[in-house]
Amino acid sequence: MLTQARLKELLHYCPDTGVFTWRVSPSKKIRIGQKAGCVTAGKRTSYCVIRLDKALYKAHRLAWLYSYGGWPNGMIDHNDGDGLNNKLSNLSDTDSSGNNLNLPRRLDNSSGYIGVGLHAASGKYRARVCRNGARISLGLFNTSEEAADAVAIEYTKQGFNPNHGR
Secondary structure (H helix, E strand, O other), rough: OHHHHHHHHEEEEEOOOOHHHHOOOOOOOOOOOEEOOOEEEEEOEEEEEEEEEOOEEHEEEEEHHHHHHOOOOOOEEEEEOOOOOOHHHHHEOHHHHHHHHHHOOOOOOOOOOOEEEOOOOOOOHHHEEEOOOOOEEEEOOOHHHHHHHHHHHHHHHHHHOOOOOO
């Protein structure tokens, strides 16, 4: 199990930029001071991953270990939704429920607004919010914009991140 001490032996982390650089040269191709990691695509966003001692780690989890001395209790949420922005101020330790409060709009969304979909039977736009597995119906609206406004109000009441659905 990687420790903070071992991590600091291998890498330097700048909390203001979110960038890791090598303190040692792990191979002939990598120099001391060179930026560590590579970009990998996740389900919804891209992340930086770094291989240390034959194991692959997400850079945002390493940033947490480096800064706080222990692994996060849950998931790491990128507050701005950018999985490559590993500035310490952009990272939060949360559970999956909290992480779901800051999701991007789904790729198959056709209305352009999260929580809004066309109700085929009525031809109106349905507004819904899901929280902790419960679906809250906000009603039917004449335009997608009206439905989106209702969803935005409910998101604020429910404590969703302002970037949710961006």
